Amino acid sequence: MFVQRLAEALAQQVDLRVLTPADVHAPRPPAGGPAVITFRYAPRTQQILAHGAGGIPAAIGANRANLMLVPPFLLSMLAASWRHARGADVIFANWSICGIVAGVVGRVRGIPVVVTLRGEDANRAHKGKLFRSILALCAHLCQGVVTVSEAMRHVLDRTIPALGPKLQTIPNGVAPEFLRLAPRSKPDGPLELLCVASLIPRKSVSTLVDALALTQRPHSLTIVGEGTERERLSMLVRDLGLQDRIRFLPFLPPARIVELLAAADAFVLPSLAEGRPNVVLEAFAAARPVIACDIDGVRELIGADERGLLYPPGNVATLAAQLDRLADPDLRARLGTAARRFIVDEGLTWDRAAASYARLFETLIRPSGPR
Numbered sequence: 411m412f413v414q415r416l417a418e419a420l421a422q423q424v425d426l427r428v429l430t431p432a433d434v435h436a437p438r439p440p441a442g443g444p445a446v447i448t449f450r451y452a453p454r455t456q457q458i459l460a461h462g463a464g465g466i467p468a469a470i471g472a473n474r475a476n477l478m479l480v481p482p483f484l485l486s487m488l489a490a491s492w493r494h495a496r497g498a499d500v501i502f503a504n505w506s507i508c509g510i511v512a513g514v515v516g517r518v519r520g521i522p523v524v525v526t527l528r529g530e531d532a533n534r535a536h537k538g539k540l541f542r543s544i545l546a547l548c549a550h551l552c553q554g555v556v557t558v559s560e561a562m563r564h565v566l567d568r569t570i571p572a573l574g575p576k577l578q579t580i581p582n583g584v585a586p587e588f589l590r591l592a593p594r595s596k597p598d599g600p601l602e603l604l605c606v607a608s609l610i611p612r613k614s615v616s617t618l619v620d621a622l623a624l625t626q627r628p629h630s631l632t633i634v635g636e637g638t639e640r641e642r643l644s645m646l647v648r649d650l651g652l653q654d655r656i657r658f659l660p661f662l663p664p665a666r667i668v669e670l671l672a673a674a675d676a677f678v679l680p681s682l683a684e685g686r687p688n689v690v691l692e693a694f695a696a697a698r699p700v701i702a703c704d705i706d707g708v709r710e711l712i713g714a715d716e717r718g719l720l721y722p723p724g725n726v727a728t729l730a731a732q733l734d735r736l737a738d739p740d741l742r743a744r745l746g747t748a749a750r751r752f753i754v755d756e757g758l759t760w761d762r763a764a765a766s767y768a769r770l771f772e773t774l775i776r777p778s779g780p781r
Contacts, residue, residue, distance in 0.1 A: 411664065412582050412688045413504055418443050419583070419764035420502075424771065429494055431483065435461035449490035451483040459483055463608035463637035463661070467530065471610075472638045484511065491515045500524060500771045506531045506548040513551025522774035524554035524767070526580075529685025529707065532562040535569040542570055549573040553774050556580050556767075559686035561706040580767060582688050583760035584753060587668050588695035593746055594675050598739055601629045604674035604698075606667060606689045607681060609637030614703070616646055617724055618680040623650040624730035627737055631678075632670060634659045671696040676736050682723050684708055690718075695753045699745035701732050717749040 420426050421444035430436070432448040434457055439446040451457060459469050459479050466483075469476050487508070492515050495501055501523045503512035509525030516523035525548055534541040545566065549555055555576040557563040567574045603622075607613040615633060622631055633643075633656065640658070647656050662670075671677070677693035679702040686707045693700050694711070700718035702708045712718040719736060721728040736742055752758075 414440070414443075415585060415688075415760050416582070416763060416767075419760035420444070420767060422761070423764050423768045427494065427498075429487075429490055431457070431460040431487070433457045433459065433461040437461075447490070447494055449486045451486040452479055463635060464610040464612070465530075468608070468610045468638060487511050488514065492519075495519055495521055499775050502526075502767070502771070503552070504528065506544050509548040509552050509555075510544065513548065516553075517551060522553040523551065524556060524770060524774065525552045526556040526558065527562065527566065528558060529562070529683065529687070532557070532565050532685055532707075533683040535566060545570045546572045549576060552576070554578070554770055556770070557685075558582050559707045559710055561710045562685050565706065578770070580763055580770075581756070581758055582686060582691065583758050583763040584688070584691045584695040585664065585760065587665075588671065588692045589750070589753065591668065591672050591696040593697040593743070593750075594672075595743075596675055596739060598737055600627045601675040601733065601737060602673060603629055603631045603676055603678050603733070604634070604670050604693075605631065605678045605680070606634040606670075607679065609633075609635045609639040609643060611639060612681060612683050613637075613639075614680045614682045614724060615639065615643055617726055617729060618678055619643060619646050619650065619652065619656065620726045621729035621733060622655065623652060624726060626734050628655060629733055629737075631656045632659060632674070633657070634662055634667070634670065636660050667692065668696075671698055674698055675742060676701060678733075679703065679708070680729065681705070681708075686711065691753065691758060694749035695758075697746040697750040699736060699742050699749060701729065701736060711752075716745075717752055718745055 417428050426444040428444050428446045430448055432450045459466050462469055488511050491511055495515050498521055501512045501516050501521055503509040503525045506527055512523045549572045555573055557579050558581055560579050563577050563579050567577055607615055677698050677700045681703055684707045690700050690711055703723050704720040712720055719732045721732050
């Protein structure tokens with residue numbers, strides 16, 4: 411969704427075409443948005459790699475046989491990128507693997523390439539030589555490398571020295587409808603909590619379910635997401651007797667997330683690894699305090715009890731205590747007000763993010779300045 415939001419904002423400033431994999435899980439492109447071109451990489455029913463919860467890593471983790479789809483996926487992406495890059499001034503890729511494919515096409519066609527590296531790229535930089543080699547190759551092939559947070563930039567700069575000279579940070583934005591939500595006013599008591607996350611191991615939603623069972627108050631929780639952990643989480647909710655306090659919803663369109671935030675007292679993100687999660691920015695814009703795992707990228711956003719509360723990764727007891735602590739309406743009001751002020755003061759809108767990308771594109775097209 412954050413890539414879609416950025417594409418829609420970019421299309422207001424540049425002539426944009428979007429190339430994306432065909433996939434049985436892919437939603438229909440929104441009316442009035444940029445032109446969307448899809449490439450096929452397998453028979454229709456087997457096109458399952460890219461658009462499910464957790465993307466390609468989750469698809470492979472769920473079924474190792476899906477590894478067989480990766481070579482035709484990459485070859486089809488390369489062929490489609492070559493074909494549709496004809497006449498382009500800049501190729502803009504998201505994630506390192508796409509950056510490598512785009513970088514190869516750009517080198518041969520003489521077109522500059524910008525790649526945005528996101529949470530998965532930074533999180534995998536420590537996991538072995540293969541991942542670092544992928545990032546280094548991406549840096550070699552691309553002329554501009556963008557991260558969405560300063561924490562991610564520092565990690566990549568330290569881990570992959572070849573990235574350093576090309577790195578810059580362009581934060582994601584939020585849609586204006588989140589800023590239009592009224593602050594939530596509710597007396598001391600059980601909370602209405604919201605969590606929006608792919609139901610995959612990395613998101614650690616089970617930690618939140620376990621914490622809810624430990625709280626001293628009967629807080630309610632809405633979980634929005636899909637993924638391989640869905641059945642296991644449902645069983646955990648039943649085993650803990652929380653069926654009346656936890657509901658599951660599938661991935662929803664943006665308007666529904668706005669509605670759910672309007673009805674929520676706080677947002678919780680138990681994820682163990684992130685870049686700069688947009689769901690946190692959206693909760694901030696809605697003036698909702700956030701409880702999240704104390705990890706790079708998230709810590710940068712929340713601060714020390716400034717716009718939300720943190721807890722150690724996977725620590726159920728501390729998360730439960732933080733949930734009960736947030737039952738204080740004065741604390742929620744203070745954190746929520748500070749969270750929205752952060753979005754406004756930082757100018758975190760999609761239009762501003764798109765303008766930053768457009769300026770970067772311009773410098774690569776005309777290094778000596780505009781004509």
